Amino acid sequence: MTQELRRELRAEFIRFAHSAGVLRFGEFTTKAGRLSPYFFNAGLFNDGATLGALAEFYARTLLDAERHGHVRFDMLYGPAYKGITLASATAVALARKERNVPFAFNRKEAKDHGEGGVLIGAPMRGRVVIVDDVISAGTSVRESVEMIRAHGGEPVGVLIALDRQERGGNAENVSELSAVQEVEQKYGLPVFAIAGLDDVLTFLDSGSEAASALAPYRQRVAEYRMRYGASTS
Ligand SMILES: O=P(O)(O)OC[C@H]1O[C@H](OP(=O)(O)OP(=O)(O)O)[C@H](O)[C@@H]1O
Numbered sequence: 663m664t665q666e667l668r669r670e671l672r673a674e675f676i677r678f679a680h681s682a683g684v685l686r687f688g689e690f691t692t693k694a695g696r697l698s699p700y701f702f703n704a705g706l707f708n709d710g711a712t713l714g715a716l717a718e719f720y721a722r723t724l725l726d727a728e729r730h731g732h733v734r735f736d737m738l739y740g741p742a743y744k745g746i747t748l749a750s751a752t753a754v755a756l757a758r759k760e761r762n763v764p765f766a767f768n769r770k771e772a773k774d775h776g777e778g779g780v781l782i783g784a785p786m787r788g789r790v791v792i793v794d795d796v797i798s799a800g801t802s803v804r805e806s807v808e809m810i811r812a813h814g815g816e817p818v819g820v821l822i823a824l825d826r827q828e829r830g831g832n833a834e835n836v837s838e839l840s841a842v843q844e845v846e847q848k849y850g851l852p853v854f855a856i857a858g859l860d861d862v863l864t865f866l867d868s869g870s871e872a873a874s875a876l877a878p879y880r881q882r883v884a885e886y887r888m889r890y891g892a893s894t895s
């Protein structure tokens with residue numbers, strides 16, 4: 663995919679997330695306790711058509727990373743709960759693109775009867791990409807890395823929907839790196855995001871009808887980035 667196509671994919675994704683009501687503007691408190699003028703709630707990709715469309719964006723982003731030599735992968739892993747549908751749907755989208763790979767996911771609580779255990783799906787082996795919606799403090803990635811390694815796989819990357827491109831910490835204390843950068847540094851894993859905060863701002867500046875209706879939020883999102891934004895991500 664060329665730079666231009668990649669840019670268009672990101673713009674398309676933001677328009678899609680906004681029209682699906684997943685990307686919203688207003689006043690929201692993030693997990694870190696920051697008052698954010700926008701929020702991305704992937705739990706609202708909650709019908710077949712939107713989940714299918716989302717999976718198509720994940721698949722295209724991952725295959726593009728692979729084509730550019732940024733990752734080689736054998737299977738997907740989705741951390742419970744939201745990651746379960748995300749990894750499963752992405753596996754379906756990949757198969758439709760002639761790239762059929764196995765996938766697995768975990769139970770939050772181990773099952774002590776029947777087949778037992780915490781993992782469901784394909785046996786964990788080879789190079790594994792973690793599929794999730796967002797990274798906040800990095801807890802889900804840390805647990806996923808541990809889970810994959812403990813079961814014989816090798817984590818090789820993380821695929822997320824939106825990179826908020828903001829520095830770690832909380833409302834008052836702001837650390838140097840973003841959550842995504844911390845994951846990249848701590849685990850040596852590349853993180854591939856379908857889109858990021860930059861693309862949210864590009865969308866708000868696009869002059870489209872949808873963006874015009876959101877004009878009051880443009881300044882607030884820019885101010886939020888000034889305050890918490892990471893240098894690059
Ligand atoms: O980087 P972190 O601080 O881990 O935050 C990100 C994780 O938090 C959310 O899931 P959550 O743990 O709330 O579980 P859910 O999928 O069951 O909603 C989200 O889906 C990520 O998995």
Ligand SMILES: O=C(O)c1cc(=O)[nH]c(=O)[nH]1
Pocket residue numbers: 691692693694700701702703704795796797798826
């Ligand atoms: O950090 C968070 O709490 C967070 C932000 C966001 O936009 N979406 C999300 O699911 N969590």
